[in-house]
Amino acid sequence: MTDTTDAARQLITPRTLRGFNDMLPEEAAVRTVLLRRIEDTFVAHGFQPIATPALEYLEILEGKGGEQTDKEMFEFEDKGGRWVAMRYDLTVPLARFVAEHEGKLRFPFRAAQLGYVWRGDRPQRGRYRELIQCDADVIGATGPVVDAEILVLIRATLAQLGIGDFRIRVNDRRLLDALFEGAGIQGESTPVLRAIDKLEKIGTHGVEQELAGLGLTPEMISAVLDFVALGSGAGVTLDDVAPFVAPYGSGGDALEALAEMFDLVEAVPAAPGSSVALDPSIARGLDYYTGIVYETMLVDEPELGSISSGGRYDDLAGLFTKTHLPGVGGSIGLSRIMGVLAERDLSGLDTRRPLVMVVTPPDSQLRMVAMRLAADVRAGSDLRVEVYPGQHSHKRQMKYANAKGARFVLTIDDPDSIVVKDMESGESTVSTPAEVPGALHP
């Protein structure tokens, strides 16, 4: 009894940090499939993957003061006395990357980044503190063609992830700026944008109160609310928003650019259930956006929030270089998407390759045949092949094969005679080793 207690006392409880999750094989297989589809689609659209470190100088990642308060980073002083942090998103590292390697890149530069980010956010904002983000950005170009390419890319990519119907909701900061000008709203627009952003969370009345708190007059507030109210229903057109924005600032130019952009997006065939639509209620609270902004909702589960968002910025790397680098980008939140998929039937994702189990014979000469056979099947097919890792009874090995979901089991009777059992039909046939790879048709 004393020994057991002592042993138990020494054990460390195996656990992960809150918000940090392991992936069991099923989930990890989904991750692999989705990441490859995303990366392949990005690459097919001419985006080139790059990679930046998980850890950077804190001063690099802190960014502008305006955003700093929102970021809860994992930051610390390393053993060399440097203040460092784990990256919070992929945008700031991209800006640093582009500024640092400016001379080696050819602009317009289409960058793809797929990687983890870490956020010490208040837990209520999501259950993950370690997230996979997939970003695509065109840097050093402006105009309706690039904006359309990003939206087409995001639409084509999401359509391959098995998430069901989705809607990409697009607005434009230039329209909002024109609206504010028309309504006489002056000064810093970020707080107003953030208030608008909360529309789906806190409702019209809540936004109204927030705007009043920012000092807007009832007339200003009703102009804003009338405008964003257009977005709650489907089918809103640029003609609908024109009265609010066309006469003010660059509102007219923006309407024209957006008209062309939507035409370009429409020119590309879309997968069923995927749509790109104007939505005046989309604001995005980040202060670096200067043109289109977008968010993406699942049609059946809008309450999950945006699974992909982004927009156009005027000056990506202004903190790090004097070179003016405008661009447009989109980010897919893979962790959130995987959370959605975890509750769905994944049979359409085809994440698993059929398994062939080679039973280990009791004789060492036959075990050599088994190893060779496994290698030949692997070389000649897309099957997964496992040699039973031990020396147990045939019955126990069959039980293991069954539990692992093996599609075929190969039993070696003698060097020239392999019993191939089809675990689905239950039927067994006998083949020579040379015939086996060709005989397995899952």
Place this chain on the structure above:
Amino acid sequence: MTDTTDAARQLITPRTLRGFNDMLPEEAAVRTVLLRRIEDTFVAHGFQPIATPALEYLEILEGKGGEQTDKEMFEFEDKGGRWVAMRYDLTVPLARFVAEHEGKLRFPFRAAQLGYVWRGDRPQRGRYRELIQCDADVIGATGPVVDAEILVLIRATLAQLGIGDFRIRVNDRRLLDALFEGAGIQGESTPVLRAIDKLEKIGTHGVEQELAGLGLTPEMISAVLDFVALGSGAGVTLDDVAPFVAPYGSGGDALEALAEMFDLVEAVPAAPGSSVALDPSIARGLDYYTGIVYETMLVDEPELGSISSGGRYDDLAGLFTKTHLPGVGGSIGLSRIMGVLAERDLSGLDTRRPLVMVVTPPDSQLRMVAMRLAADVRAGSDLRVEVYPGQHSHKRQMKYANAKGARFVLTIDDPDSIVVKDMESGESTVSTPAEVPGALHP
């Protein structure tokens, strides 16, 4: 002047931490190809990918006191007062994972892990502090079949990475234990193993001095040195080592198991230039190994050190669970391999898909044709397709296409007439949009 100076003063120098590197598109493309080949080969051998977090409780990662002093982890107190660290390797997280999810896994469990690890090591030990490791482990099984499967897996995987000829050098802790017993070396063997491990770095004389420093007698030292000296030449056999080990402890059993294991490895056809061989000088300084241990050297560049290593352990997760979990595993150091490849001709790796550039026409109707055409080519081929992201002269767009290495350039003259320029031959042909996807043969 004053303005410029002020602007310059505010810029943050874009830089990465020492030992942390960006990957430019060429390098990132190599990473993708290699990671996919490794993962696919692991999966073909029945290993199931899992994932663990980058950040864990420090007490989990610290492991046993014996190893702790070697680990320079990025550790810190998070904002919730928890001591946490970035993972230093994939083995300790695997142990924690297996203990935590024991009830959900089916043993023997074949785990694959591909991911980053972070090491604050003294810089002279390598230029990377952020490394990609690719680990495969069979947990809950022992014996020559599993040992052979790991070696066959590592050999098959490395053979696909374009690294040239390599040699997997295998030894066994049971042989070393028997040697020590025969030579009368008693007590903790880890310091002796670590001294042996330095043979290639500090030479025979250096090892001799270290062993003397550990209190070994000249007779003990010469027994050790005679044994490890067998390993420096190729072609050493189990018969050669037998006199040193067969009479002692489990030396005889180990020789028998190794004989079968090498037979099983030999039974599987190997790629040219890849070999698995006995090497009595391989020790591996980690105290958890209890059976085979291996390291892997490039034949042409042995000075680079091991690109893959691993071995058998008796008790993977003893810190976290009372369940006895023996296993065997191998780890591929992808960062080191990428460092090797960076200095070689990578044309054989086929990392890039040919690029098609669609020139943006001056007319908005034709731009819609361009977008549609790009989508059709992407859908019907494996080509990368980029629509020129701006509205510039045809000459400037051709120059960009050329600089980006485009294989084909598509210019839209009117909605029914596309000029396809083959950038390799310089020839141009005219097609309808429907004909274009079928007309591009890189």
